[in-house]
Amino acid sequence: MKEIKVVEPVFVTDFKCVGSECRDHCCKGWDVTLDKTTVNRYLKSTQIDIRNIASESIVTVKKSFQKWGVMKLSAQKSCAFMDEDKLCKVHKQMGPAALSPTCATYPRIQQAYKFEVNKSLTLSCPEATKQLLSRPDAMLLNQSVQIQATANKNVDVDNEHKLVNLMCANMIKTAGCNANEGLYGITMLLLHLDQMKKDQGFNAEALENDYFNIIDAIQNGSVAKSIAELNNNHPLQWSLLLRMQTYFSAKTATRSSGMLQHYLLKLVHIQVHDAKENDIGSSMARLDAVWNEKVMPWMAERPHLISNYLQYRIYSDTFPGYEGRSPLASLYLLTAEWFMIRSLIAACVELVGVIDEFDIVNIIYSFHAVTKHNNSSMAAFFEEIDQVKVNDDLSLIYLLK
Structure with missing residues (x-):
């Protein structure tokens, strides 16, 4: 058994879809692609309304298993399964398990490594953006461990890259509302890193010294x-x-x-x-x-x-x-x-x-x-x-x- 570290910001952990209260639905204005399993599930549904909508609005393209069908949008450019309350009929009548993989996961995204998974939300979702911007603690990182039989079939975390990533994020945090100062500090750090690799190769201790000097420079003006x-x-x-x-x-x-x-x-x-x-x-x-x-x-x-x-x-x-x-x-x-x-x-x-x-x-x-x-x-x-x-x-x- 393998331990997999799961990392996600607080606003990701606490995110909930606001449904009909959303200011700009993800079910509107985008092409909705459906995998083969989902297409067959809707076309053969015991729910007559779902089956009828699927027969009328799903165009079978069979480009791949994942892109087996495409939804025809309504005159209002919405998914045909959206009802008058701006809610999904599939979710309402068949439950969340009946949703296509895309609909079930949006706006959640993740980056998987061999022993780590970093979870996030895409900001094309207005509620995700609202939660990110409105909460002072939104980018605090939660960590947990999940046990699974084998490691993920992905590359392992690059520790050098991760160190630089954390340094850059902390410079932005240190700069607060003075975003340009944080970005300027990151520029200095990356230039030092580039020169270091040319001269002697990566040296974590030397980079940490550069990092703390830049943090001081941000703080002292x-x-x-x-x-x-x-x-x-x-x-x-x-x-x-x-x-x-x-x-x-x-x-x-x-x-x-x-x-x-x-x-x-x-x-x-x-x-x-x-x-x-x-x-x-x-x-x-x-x-x-x-x-x-x-x-x-x-x-x-x-x-x-x-x-x-x-x-x-x-x-x-x-x-x-x-x-x-x-x-x-x-x-x-x-x-x-x-x-x-x-x-x-x-x-x-x-x-x-x-x-x-x-x-x-x-x-x-x-x-x-x-x-x-x-x-x-x-x-x-x-x-x-x-x-x-x-x-x-x-x-x-x-x-x-």
Whole structure:
């Protein structure tokens, strides 16, 4: 028998679907694929209503066992099994065991290793995002042990990678609402790690010394001073926002794209209004002013909000080295995405005049629903960001100014 360590943040442990109270159902706007077992179960159900809906709305494609059928969505772009109360008829009439694997597990996700499983939630679920952002303890990690006959058929945990991951998460936690300081500290750590490997190979003790020095620099204000001394690179910031806007404008058929477009239009308004004379710096300066003068004082009273989000990203993305990328490339991606989210929040506050956690939840969950729903959407989004940096991962520094 083997012991398997199970790790999951508190908000994952405590998560419960809110059903009909959800602000944006996962049963709406997405293709619903069904495995062969589920298709046959519904087509042969003793529940007449379920059997009739299945006969009328399941298109049998037989592309694979996992993708045996696809649900035809209703005129409202919802799964045909969703009832007038926005609840699943399958769950209601046949019980949770009758759900397809996708429906039964969403929004739960996990990363399995030989002797460890890390559990999480996808933030395309608005309730998951709400729980992550609203709870100060959301990213505290619970650990338990499960016993199973054999080890998982996965690679073992890379202890070097895990150490760096934990260091990066703690830098974000130390920085609190000053997210840019945490990201700057991670940049310093990864640069030290890269140089260390070139000079002498990985040395855990030396890296720990670097880590504690950076933590001190965050706490004593040295990192904040270094960021303040950076020159603005408004053309890079402008180019990144413009390319992301172009990308999102082509995603209008995706679930939650309407919600994201609602906030994106506010950002576009500021950029267009302030750039009449080709002065791209004015709109960037306006967003910075809103963030520093209005958003940051509000965030300072809720330091867990930004910190939880970025800690989540580091944990769930198994940062660094996400999607086979180098550590600095992964950091550029994380920083660029945070810059986009921050800009959307600032634009909303500037035009609406108030800061509301409801809007921040909407921005983050819709951003994840559009960019991270599947591997193809993530790959396409990564490609857009790569076009801006021109193979210069260190240009991420200028997104922290």
